[in-house]
Amino acid sequence: MNIRGISFVKSAESMDQMPDEKFPEIAFVGRSNVGKSALLNMLARRNALARISSKPGKTQTFNFYCVNEEIYFVDIPGYGYAKVSKKKRAQWQKRIGAYLTGRTTLSLVLHLIDSRHPPTSLDKEIMLLLCENQVQSLLVLTKADKLSGNGITRSIQRVRKDLTAYGMELPIIVTSALGYTGRNELLERIFNAIPTAS
Numbered sequence: 001m002n003i004r005g006i007s008f009v010k011s012a013e014s015m016d017q018m019p020d021e022k023f024p025e026i027a028f029v030g031r032s033n034v035g036k037s038a039l040l041n042m043l044a045r046r047n048a049l050a051r052i053s054s055k056p057g058k059t060q061t062f063n064f065y066c067v068n069e070e071i072y073f074v075d076i077p078g079y080g081y082a083k084v085s086k087k088k089r090a091q092w093q094k095r096i097g098a099y100l101t102g103r104t105t106l107s108l109v110l111h112l113i114d115s116r117h118p119p120t121s122l123d124k125e126i127m128l129l130l131c132e133n134q135v136q137s138l139l140v141l142t143k144a145d146k147l148s149g150n151g152i153t154r155s156i157q158r159v160r161k162d163l164t165a166y167g168m169e170l171p172i173i174v175t176s177a178l179g180y181t182g183r184n185e186l187l188e189r190i191f192n193a194i195p196t197a198s
């Protein structure tokens with residue numbers, strides 16, 4: 001179970017520009033700057049496949065990558081970025097919601113949350129949306145290299161508490177894009193979510 005090959009396929013602004021629904025998809029979802037693009041690079045062991053930036057709002061399109069010619073990874077625009085107009089932000093949120101609830105080949109959502117911060121109200125909206133629409137998902141705590149062992153334990157407890165409040169129980173995976181932390185566990189979950197994948 002590993003990534004033998006990964007290549008960029010295309011960017012889409014909306015559902016009608018996306019590739020045909022021919023492969024199962026793994027979506028990277030989370031607020032701006034949480035580390036979605038960095039996580040994709042970490043899984044692929046490629047430094048510059050997806051563009052990352054210290055400035056939030058870097059990824060503004062749905063970016064499709066083909067893995068092992070059998071799966072799509074989809075790096076999606078971050079939500080909650082303060083420096084765009086209210087109208088544009090609402091538009092993005094609508095597009096993300098449409099994708100998460102309407103894409104028939106969506107197999108697994110990796111919902112990323114910064115391990116240093118509590119889930120935001122938008123994070124909680126996404127949790128609910130995924131739960132209500134029965135989209136298979138898991139929680140990824142990012143940037144764990146910035147926390148101590150105790151800090152990580154607290155972070156896991158905090159997210160679990162929010163999930164429990166919604167009656168949800170999801171795997172929580174601690175990651176760091178710097179140290180490859182969590183890579184094997186995450187890859188295993190991804191490939192297990194796709195029955196035919198090798």
Ligand SMILES: Nc1nc2c(ncn2[C@@H]2O[C@H](COP(=O)(O)OP(=O)(O)OP(=O)(O)O)[C@@H](O)[C@H]2O)c(=O)[nH]1
Nearest residue numbers: 033034035036037038052053054057058059078177
């Ligand atoms: N220390 C540390 N920094 C990280 C990690 N993951 C990402 N970063 C940093 O966080 C910033 C944002 O990372 P991105 O991957 O661009 O974030 P994103 O979620 O794709 O952001 P948008 O495209 O704006 O939605 C960059 O400066 C990264 O270097 C991590 O695991 N550890």
Ligand SMILES: [Mg+2]
Nearest residue numbers: 036037058059
């Ligand atoms: Mg990005």
